Amino acid sequence: MSQSEDESWLPKPSSRTAPFFEAASEGKLRLQCCDDCGTWTFPYRERCQHCGSRSIVWRDASGRGTLYSHGLLRRAYHPRHEDRLPIVLAQVDVTEGVRLSTNLVDVEPGAVKVGMEVEVAFESLPDGGIIPVFRPVID
Amino acid sequence: MNHPMNGAGAVSGLGMTEMGRVYRSAIDLASEAVYLAIDDAGIDKSELDGLLINTGITRGLDLHLHVALGLQELNLLTFMQGYGSSAGQMIQYAAMAVANGLAKNVACVFADAPLVDGQRTGASYSGGRRFGGDALSSLHGLYGFTGAIPMFAMAAQRHMDLFGTTRDQLGQIAVSQRAWAGLNERATKREPITLSEYHDSPWVVEPFHVLDCCLVSNGAICVIVTSAEQARDGRQPPVYIRGFAQGHRHDTGQTVPDSAIRGPGSRSASRALAMANASLGEVTQCQLYDCYTYTVLVTLEDYGFCEKGEGGAFVEDGRLGPGGALPTNTGGGELSSYYMWGMTPISEAVIQGRGQAGERQSSNDLIICSGNGGMLNYHSTVVLSPETAS
Ligand SMILES: [Zn+2]
Numbered sequence: 001m002s003q004s005e006d007e008s009w010l011p012k013p014s015s016r017t018a019p020f021f022e023a024a025s026e027g028k029l030r031l032q033c034c035d036d037c038g039t040w041t042f043p044y045r046e047r048c049q050h051c052g053s054r055s056i057v058w059r060d061a062s063g064r065g066t067l068y069s070h071g072l073l074r075r076a077y078h079p080r081h082e083d084r085l086p087i088v089l090a091q092v093d094v095t096e097g098v099r100l101s102t103n104l105v106d107v108e109p110g111a112v113k114v115g116m117e118v119e120v121a122f123e124s125l126p127d128g129g130i131i132p133v134f135r136p137v138i139d
Numbered sequence: 140m141n142h143p144m145n146g147a148g149a150v151s152g153l154g155m156t157e158m159g160r161v162y163r164s165a166i167d168l169a170s171e172a173v174y175l176a177i178d179d180a181g182i183d184k185s186e187l188d189g190l191l192i193n194t195g196i197t198r199g200l201d202l203h204l205h206v207a208l209g210l211q212e213l214n215l216l217t218f219m220q221g222y223g224s225s226a227g228q229m230i231q232y233a234a235m236a237v238a239n240g241l242a243k244n245v246a247c248v249f250a251d252a253p254l255v256d257g258q259r260t261g262a263s264y265s266g267g268r269r270f271g272g273d274a275l276s277s278l279h280g281l282y283g284f285t286g287a288i289p290m291f292a293m294a295a296q297r298h299m300d301l302f303g304t305t306r307d308q309l310g311q312i313a314v315s316q317r318a319w320a321g322l323n324e325r326a327t328k329r330e331p332i333t334l335s336e337y338h339d340s341p342w343v344v345e346p347f348h349v350l351d352c353c354l355v356s357n358g359a360i361c362v363i364v365t366s367a368e369q370a371r372d373g374r375q376p377p378v379y380i381r382g383f384a385q386g387h388r389h390d391t392g393q394t395v396p397d398s399a400i401r402g403p404g405s406r407s408a409s410r411a412l413a414m415a416n417a418s419l420g421e422v423t424q425c426q427l428y429d430c431y432t433y434t435v436l437v438t439l440e441d442y443g444f445c446e447k448g449e450g451g452a453f454v455e456d457g458r459l460g461p462g463g464a465l466p467t468n469t470g471g472g473e474l475s476s477y478y479m480w481g482m483t484p485i486s487e488a489v490i491q492g493r494g495q496a497g498e499r500q501s502s503n504d505l506i507i508c509s510g511n512g513g514m515l516n517y518h519s520t521v522v523l524s525p526e527t528a529s
Contacts, residue, residue: 009281013274021274042392043275049391069297069399072345073283080281089282089289089344093394103282109345114300131278 019058033059040096063120065094106135146528148234149370149377152180158358158477165199168359169250176361181374189215189242193225195251215242222512226481227519231383233364249482250359292344294399295433308451310337312432315460320471322499353473360482378492382415382522402515404441411520423502425467426484428511466501481510
């Protein structure tokens with residue numbers, strides 16, 4: 001599983017999805033929200049999938065949520081997975097009402113439980129990109 | 140009140156190619172399955188006037204299959220895609236077509252050839268998402284969401300965390316089905332396994348071991364559907380199509396609480412049984428879509444064989460295996476016999492419905508078959524029986 005030096009892990013975001021990655025580089029989780037009905041949406045859509053409105057804007061989310069479910073990746077399918085298995089796969093229900101597929105970091109796999117409180121964190125990629133991940137909330 | 144479609148159509152022909160590491164094209168495999176089914180039904184190729192086509196992950200078939208088959212006078216022809224629910228859907232549309240005079244003999248065919256000589260087994264199912272596409276969709280590959288396994292594994296994990304479902308209980312499904320596969324000469328994996336061998340099999344995505352996941356197979360299966368009247372004059376014992384329905388829903392990305400532990404199967408099964416004028420208690424065997432062990436467990440719950448959350452306890456005593464109270468996936472299923480998407484349960488149901496399952500023959504009065512596509516998103520149910528509507 002090799003990767004040439006100049007091959008980026010993420011293609012350059014399009015104008016449609018750039019706000020998500022710009023936000024990540026600012027340490028923010030930014031998702032789409034409908035100005036008409038208030039429904040939050042992810043991944044990118046042109047229209048609110050609830051009410052059909054096109055008044056849908058990127059807005060900063062709280063970055064907090066609960067763990068809907070989890071699994072433990074035991075095989076590397078991507079260069080990012082090498083030397084860090086097992087990886088905690090996670091579905092996070094952010095408080096705004098959107099379910100994100102992500103990774104849970106800074107946690108012992110045995111301590112991961114459905115319903116646990118989590119918050120967004122950010123990981124720098126070798127090519128300079130930044131992506132959101134989640135970690136347990138420690139109060 | 141008898142539903143007009145209850146027993147109006149019947150399966151008159153079944154064609155199955157060799158399955159597994161068979162390095163032939165999907166078109167060649169599909170053609171062979173159609174010719175085998177025509178022969179099995181005892182009809183002439185010129186009597187085949189309907190063709191419904193579905194293909195798997197490698198998209199090796201399209202509408203042009205009829206050209207390879209030299210079928211020039213079709214009254215019904217379409218390519219369909221509902222993922223794992225497609226096979227059950229094809230049977231449904233074929234039954235409605237023959238019952239309403241659109242066609243007399245409809246071939247429903249599935250073929251796929253994801254195994255490539257020299258490539259590892261899962262290559263066709265895990266590729267394609269690592270690079271390319273939009274930056275947002277590429278994130279999935281970085282996180283480790285490749286193919287369907289992670290989503291189903293997490294669904295199973297939620298069931299375990301909420302209801303206390305155990306790894307032994309998931310494992311028992313794999314063990315029971317492997318015991319059935321030992322009685323099926325077509326099955327790819329026939330050596331019996333124990334629970335401890337299940338636990339020792341390599342992890343893919345916890346809680347799934349390799350033995351929680353279906354096989355990958357090349358091959359093709361064709362089923363011919365005709366009217367009940369015509370099926371009675373056929374070469375094979377008719378297997379009547381007694382009831383059917385579908386249920387579909389999609390994850391919208393919103394925080395729907397039940398999406399991992401409840402599929403559209405309950406809606407689909409209850410309507411299919413109503414068409415068959417039957418109750419769940421009359422079902423004598425199940426042929427359930429089993430892309431993963433968990434899919435069997437959640438489908439048993441959704442269909443109402445046990446309460447939501449109690450699927451683990453329901454399966455742990457070997458109830459599904461040989462000698463069990465509810466024979467399920469009696470050919471070994473997708474886990475152990477062959478992975479022909481929804482044609483795996485349908486083909487075994489036809490063999491059982493005809494009483495031709497040999498050592499593994501189980502009570503076949505009422506057989507319920509499920510098809511599942513996506514992450515519990517697309518569902519079809521077909522109820523089959525050697526008995527016509529009473
Ligand atoms: Zn809206």
